[in-house]
Amino acid sequence: MTNNPILDPLDKDILKTLMEDARTPYAEMGKRFNVSPATIHVRIEKMKAAEVIEGTEVIVNTKKLGYDVCCFIGINLNAAKDYHSALEKLNALDEVVEAYYTTGAYSIFVKLMCKSIEELQHVLINKLQAIDEVQSTETLISLQNPINRSVNP
Numbered sequence: 001m002t003n004n005p006i007l008d009p010l011d012k013d014i015l016k017t018l019m020e021d022a023r024t025p026y027a028e029m030g031k032r033f034n035v036s037p038a039t040i041h042v043r044i045e046k047m048k049a050a051e052v053i054e055g056t057e058v059i060v061n062t063k064k065l066g067y068d069v070c071c072f073i074g075i076n077l078n079a080a081k082d083y084h085s086a087l088e089k090l091n092a093l094d095e096v097v098e099a100y101y102t103t104g105a106y107s108i109f110v111k112l113m114c115k116s117i118e119e120l121q122h123v124l125i126n127k128l129q130a131i132d133e134v135q136s137t138e139t140l141i142s143l144q145n146p147i148n149r150s151v152n153p
Contacts, residue, residue, distance in 0.1 A: 005050040074106035082133035
């Protein structure tokens with residue numbers, strides 16, 4: 001069982017602000033929440049130390065980079081022991097942007113981004129299904145991503 005830090009309302013407000021825009025100045029948050037910028041700094045550092053905040057990221061518009069096809073692929077492995085080697089091979093594929101070890105119908109569930117259906121077909125046939133540990137796959141093509149958000153602290 002993990003030791004989850006207790007966040008008070010100020011911590012949650014700071015977290016929500018950073019999730020909306022990680023570049024929000026401490027002084028601006030201090031004014032907004034009626035505390036000093038130093039208090040904001042200390043709170044953020046404590047959340048980093050507790051691993052509530054693990055870093056910052058740039059959100060890239062994949063469509064602007066030409067990635068028009070997003071799909072999810074359920075992967076069945078030949079055997080449970082194949083998980084680690086299959087994951088290593090999946091990680092080597094640039095098109096795989098997320099992977100989950102799951103219960104249920106699939107051993108691994110991946111999110112894949114491609115520039116076209118033709119590229120997706122190439123990746124499926126020549127890369128993903130060519131992995132020896134992969135027994136079978138099922139591909140679900142995403143038509144839209146109408147909800148895309150982080151958890152509410």
